[in-house]
Amino acid sequence: MGRSPCCEKAHTNKGAWTKEEDQRLIAYIKAHGEGCWRSLPKAAGLLRCGKSCRLRWMNYLRPDLKRGNFTDDDDELIIKLHALLGNKWSLIAGQLPGRTDNEIKNYWNTHIKRKLLSRGIDPQTHRPLSGGSAAAASGLTTSSTAGFPSPSPAPRPARPVITIPPNVMFARAAPSEDGHSSSGGSTDAPRCPDLNLDLDLSVGPPSSPPKTPAAAASTPTSQQQQQQQRTTICLCYHLGVRGGEACSCKTASPAGFRFLRPLEEGQYI
């Protein structure tokens, strides 16, 4: 079957964007808003792939982007979120207004990894290096999800809002039917003994994200409104636990959920 290319590569520019291209893209999106990236390049008079336009806009040209250094608080938040979510950069970026997934991904790879290593912590497993080295050496933690099972069954969320008050413990997933259970007693220790997160994962109303320039420009306000209207949902869902499977959220108190993460065979935090 095969996939058709997203654009005609023979007639598209590649590499660094010029100022003129940036201006064209900005002007077009200001006039017409985001959306339909495939047809945007032609409409805007750009010899670029639609995906490339989207990336340029999202990562560099958006007016609400924050530039400058990350604070220590940002670092700690990113570390905690990474411990919870793995390499879900877009989700992590959603908790840092004005930051992009690409920026955070780069920042993680260039700064935070080293920071954690200097603390003697494995950046993939968030465990002390001495204890986690065996697992790392065995290849168990070389996956793209920081040692966590991929949450692939979860539907792509519409930028959930996660607030992190100071205190909630992780709960380990109960054994599940598909064999992704925490087999044996050797993994009974908490996977992230030093993690103590209180996550309130929420999403805004089901309406589409702002598509018009005006709406896009007012993003911070919109986000505040969405936070006010947000509906709390179960984080297990995002972490790959199927509906109701090994999930006790329904019994959790309104003040907080338990967040469960299914374990791969032989895996642990």
Place this chain on the structure above:
DNA sequence: AATAGTAGCAACCGCCAATTA
């Protein structure tokens, strides 16, 4: 001052899931 090595960042690629026809 020149060169080599390293770090940081922007952009590309390929895949996946949702949507549409």
Place this chain on the structure above:
DNA sequence: ATAATTGGCGGTTGCTACTAT
């Protein structure tokens, strides 16, 4: 119900700037 299309994401690459020798 199925295939095609599109948007979005994470991993990786390559260029540029900076630092050490």
